[in-house]
Amino acid sequence: MNHNTPLSHSPRPLRHLADVQRRVLTTAQLRAHGVSTADTNEQCRPGGPWQQILPGVFLLHPGPPTSEERLHATLLYATRSPVPGPATAVPTQPGAEEPHGQQPYTDALITGLAALTLHGFTSAPPLLSLHKIDVLVPRLRRLRSTGFARIVRTPSLPTPLHVTGVPVAPVPRALADAVTDLADAGAVRRLLTEAVRGGHCEPASVVRELTQAKLLSRPHVVDAVDSLLAEGRAIAEDRLYRMVREYGLPDPVWNVDLRLPGGPHLGGLDAYWPEQAVAVELDTRAPRQDEDALWSEYARKREHLERLGITVVYITPKKLRDAMEQQATVVRTALMASNDREPAAYVVVLPR
Incomplete structure (x- = not known):
């Protein structure tokens, strides 16, 4: 059975799920589709057509999840109150944002390396190579990291950006969360340099997030920040020269x-x-x-x-x-x- 195989052998209550575009649903969403807990357990039996990939989150095919499915599974696990039913459909336009009022994720943003990959960082690893996907949630949420979903807590969530329908932390915050778990000085320097050189953000916003995360006590981070500030100043000076010339x-x-x-x-x-x-x-x-x-x-x-x-x-x-x-x-x-x-x-x- 492959990703698009219709569930023609399924009992009557499950047949319509063949039309669900995103094949990742929660217990509550399956229930809204008329699928009982017993039906879900039967579909997830060993060798069955479904699988549970995170607590309360199910993949409606037996193969490994795609990178998109892992992202949405992580968000569904972390979100406060996922909207059941149609809101789980993917956007019709690649890269389009979820329609207003259809966003199914509340109080959860992708952050860390996964977010930087979604922002287009070439120095961040491909999504499928990430063992963990960091998800940012309010500090008081009662959740624990499990499977490939790693919970990152914050006193207040930043305003999300949407990339291919996925709520993503802004680059400075995503950088701070990524750097938290990186001991490789070269990797940290490459990420910070790309943030500025690629025009994603200004050095000051990055340093502010690193300071709030208490990361500037780490020598390899301090060294990377010094390079970042020098890079940022050189870019600003170049823009100043260009402003004088072009105007x-x-x-x-x-x-x-x-x-x-x-x-x-x-x-x-x-x-x-x-x-x-x-x-x-x-x-x-x-x-x-x-x-x-x-x-x-x-x-x-x-x-x-x-x-x-x-x-x-x-x-x-x-x-x-x-x-x-x-x-x-x-x-x-x-x-x-x-x-x-x-x-x-x-x-x-x-x-x-």
């Missing part, structure tokens, strides 16, 4: 230090337009640092420069990625407004 801004001097003549160091800047006394600094603060202290340092530098008549524009890597044109407009406006300001104090510009 026709005048060329600044890049990566400079400012000093008062014969006086103190005023701070480093990523871009500076001396004639207009306008500066751009990338805000690449890492959440693992003391944000209040670091922001105070940013604020002191900004206030000092602005007292000297220099306008400072702070841009985050995320804004450069998601709203480059808007950031170019902000910088252009600052450059144009320089004509209406008092001339800035003379400062010495040095390469950084």
